[in-house]
Amino acid sequence: MRVLIQLRPSPDLVAAVADPGQTATTADVADGLPGVELDAAFVPVALPRPVPAADGDPLSLNQPLDFSLAAEDASVLVRGTISDDELASRVTLLPALRPDVAGIFADPVIESTPTCGGDPPVGDWRDVERLLNVAGLHAEGLDGAGVALAVLDTGVNAAHTARQLGRGVTLDADRCWSPPGVPGKPGEFEVDHGTMCAFDSLIAAPHASLIDIPLLLSTRPGGSALDGLLSDAVAAFAHLRTVLDAQPAESRALVVSNSWGSFSPEWDFPVGHPGNYSDNAAHPFNLMVAALDRAGADVLFAAGNCGQECADGRCAYPNRPIVGANSHPKALSIGGIDVNGERVGYSSQGPGRLTARKPDICAYTHFLGSKAFGDDAPDSGTSAATPVAAGLVAAVRTHWPAAALSPAQLRALLRRTAEDRSEVGFDYAYGYGIVDPAGIIAALQRRAKSAA
Secondary structure, eight states: OEEEEEEOOOHHHHHHHHOTTOOOOHHHHOSOBTTEEEOTTSOOEEEOEEEEOTTSOTTOTTOOEEEEOOTTTOEEEEEEEEOGGGHHHHHHHHHHHOTTEEEEEEOOEEEEOOOSSOOOOOSBHHHHHHHTTHHHHHHTTOSOTTOEEEEESSOOBHHHHHHHHTSOOEEOGGGOOOOTTOOSOTTBSOSSHHHHHHHHHTTTOTTOEEEEEOGGGOOOTTOOTTEEEHHHHHHHHHHHHHHHHTSOGGGOOEEEEEOEEOOOGGGSOOTTSTTOSTTOTTSHHHHHHHHHHHHTEEEEEEOOSOOTTSOOTTOOOSSOOOOGGGGOTTSEEEEEEOTTSOBOTTSOOSOOSSSSSOOOEEEEOSBBOSOTTOTTOOBOHHHHHHHHHHHHHHHHHTTOOTTTSOHHHHHHHHHHHSBOOSSSSOBTTTBTOBOOHHHHHHHHHHHHHHHO
């Protein structure tokens, strides 16, 4: 089984790993672990330590957390493999044999979330553009200009995206990132799932700067061409933290679109095990999500395609299929509707595992758009709905950076303004409802007037 191993080496090694200007290797921080085949290709990642926020209420059980990368606080993650027949014993023995081993966590396979079934598209991307009130957004100057929009997927083909949109695409090549061993240049990958996601994100935010992160092109023994490992997502989020920290605090704006997730408990430790991912807020990747949110990023995840009416064939969780970071309280979990406002049958229903009230909101999918899979094939799945929503968030960020509207405040605004599809407010099919750009614009106008 592939695992992430959390180490607490000497402070100088922690500092070297945390410093983006230095490159520490696995051999530098772990000189061999009994019964573990360490992955030398994986660059160690610094894991910030959650600490109570200075502005928090020490008497509150839900006080906000900061995340410290100071050498005396942070730890280091490396990747390795433990034989399945020795897994239980090694997980138990390693921390006892090596006091610098702080934890061993699942490194599950992650995969994109395309649709199941072969239904034709419902409407096209111009319908989505109209329903997102893109004209109204742009009239307010909300077009994504100056906003970094990271697409973590199979890589982007910028030329194809530009042709289908009929306008130029801005790619921030200097801030793109690839897992070790992934060949190709940013913006020049094969037309595939990631190109679909890039296209859909630019419907509402055509002037956003794309950060191409071909997370799902990482290779592993026995893996397919379109899946990766959660450890690569940990490294990608560490990179995005450096991107965010380099932005001026007063204009910080980074939107992170993730149309992927974990489908099967086969790759995970059991629920209740300290190394579990699906239900464990303390898993390193779930901590990275919280840390990136606290630093000012908007993180969006697909709710997944495990809806009761039309579940993807890979869905192996018998219930509550919105797992791990896709159900994180600091992330927006996005369900899917068609352009007629009807939930698509494959959109996963809640409750979520880390947070019950998931999905948060629904956005549009199953429309003719990028033509990434053929001239007549829809952009589908919650994979398409997520970047559609990410583009809307990027549009808002044009004039409302995190310093003016925190990620938590923006999540609350999206939920509050959503078009309710039930009689009781929140429900596990639509979440708080369908994104309502007109309601968002009105709320932002009121907020600006009250701040004047």
